[in-house]
Amino acid sequence: MTARYPFSAVVGHDDLRLALLLNAVHPGIGGVLVRGEKGTAKSTVVRALAALLPSVDVAPGCRFGCDPAAADPACPDGTHPVDEVRRRPARLVELPVGATEDRLVGSLDLERALTEGVRAYQPGLLAAAHRGVLYVDEVNLLHDHLVDLLLDAAAMGRAHVEREGVSVSHAASFLLVGTMNPEEGELRPQLLDRFGLTVHVAAARDVRTRAEVIRRRLAYEADSAGFAARWADADAELAERIAKARHALARVVLPDAELRRIAAVCAAFEVDGMRADLVVARTAVAHAAWRDADAVSEVDVEVAARLALPHRRRRDPFDEPGLDENQLAQALQDAAEHTEPDDDPEPPDGPGGGGSPEPEPGPDSGGPGDGAAPDTEPGGSGTASADQPPAVPAPAFRARLLEVPGIGEGAPGRRSRARARTGRVVRSSTVEGHGLHLAGTLTAAAPHQANRGRSGPGLVLRGEDLRRSVREGRESNLVLFAVDASGSMAARKRMAAVSGAVLSLLRDAYQRRDKVGMITFRGSGAELALPPTPSVEAAVARLRRLRTGGRTPLAEGLLTARRMLATERLRDPRRRPLLVVVTDGRATVGVGGDPVADAVRAAGLLAAEGVAAVVVDCEQGMIKLGLPARLAGALGAPCVRLAELSAERMAGVVRAARAA
Known part of the structure; x- marks a missing residue:
């Protein structure tokens, strides 16, 4: 058996090692989030921590790791004798990204249910991690429903299980440690804040340090037991220091x-x-x-x-x-x-404390996005030069959720509903799904036990009793932005508002692990400014370099989007697209006669192919022609004002393309 890499043998990563040691001293800190590029020994350091943790006293036979001196009165395994104590090392339990809900919180004991006919609870990983470490590698890729369960347990120190006729509550106090590669997406803000400390790790650029890393790793691979023995004294010294510091906390x-x-x-x-x-x-x-x-x-x-x-x-996923x-x-x-005490402290809300500060300008206070004064002529050709410098993006807001309707089967993500191998069980089925749906199988078999001659405990099962679990999760999508960069959009204040809105939607796509692409149209044609990519940072860079001016070839922009989506459908048929058209609708260049009619016909082609879309109406000024709404009607898509993209402005959730 290969010995675990010693904690003391890790080269560099001083902040990471210190953060882990401080959490070992005071588990109430709340865990560590380790961010870093691939190949930086994140997992190695975390796994090495287990050998340093002080051993714990547990009640013999308790599957939940209760301390006999302070046992959980609600422990599902009942009361424990205080005179019986077993000592074991603290556990490091790993939660894989592909884990199911049953594996995390526990479920009905399948063996006992089938052989003895009793309803018993089988503990999950949360029970195993009690009084130890719960380690989640690639925590940013964890399914949302598992994140919710993990958050609840971490916040309350208990796990509550209500499923398949089982109702159980048990202690689940653990040190949460997660590792992630930021290139693969960010964490949900709720989970991010739960981690007490965070450390960013990167490979050293110093040649001597890198050489020492290679030297030690090769020595470990050649003789792991001998290598671990050489560092045993240093690890033992650290473990003793952790135990000593734990006892010193109270003073x-x-x-x-x-x-x-x-x-x-x-x-x-x-x-x-x-x-x-x-x-x-x-x-x-x-x-x-x-x-x-x-x-x-x-x-x-x-x-x-x-x-x-x-x-x-x-404040922003794109911030360093x-x-x-x-x-x-x-x-x-x-x-x-x-640090010096006040001579006469005044309560914060007492006399002289002042009133509330003046509110910041919002969407309804005349800022960019709605109701601003017109910057261009109603005709739509605009007055800006053909190569106006890009406008400075307005401060981005928290974008509302735009979803593709229906249920897909795309790559795991956080945007639209999807059938998946992992996720929340929504029902049982005889023809679809993945894995055994235990409750459905037992329910189907139960009425037939007498006819099948059952005479003792256990159930008599037949093939027709088997039910599969239909699970529902979230998928990522291809979000394609078609951005009007023509002269009618080029006024500095207006383009700043558009850039701020698109930046907010890009941030949302980044957090939901979508692929994004960007088409811009101006002058006499359209161009694919950014081919579909998971790198949303590239889209942000293109947006900030966006040139504006010229006429509005809206039809060509939609046709270019149609061609690009057809190509992507061949490359990745399971990833459903969402087209976001950002325009004021004032088409001035067509492919035939009437530019607006050409744009409506192009939108109809997209609608006929079932492309989910949303139109962002950027029309401003005293005179509004309602062209974006007409375009949205042809697409079979909702039309939202620029300001309505803000989650703070409107309650509820926008469904980007409503079912017909």
């Missing part, structure tokens, strides 16, 4: 001055909520215990802020991750004035 003092420093630093970085302040405080206490200090000092707060704030200050060291130093310096 570490968090002075009021340092508490105010923590609050001031978090306020300076404008993090959302109060979880950041609590995590920084817990991490600072753990770091003080780790260095064997009796009280938290500024150095502990600095380390804690560097590990706890980077993923909480990130990380924390600027100069900004942190400045925030700590500015926070020094808050």
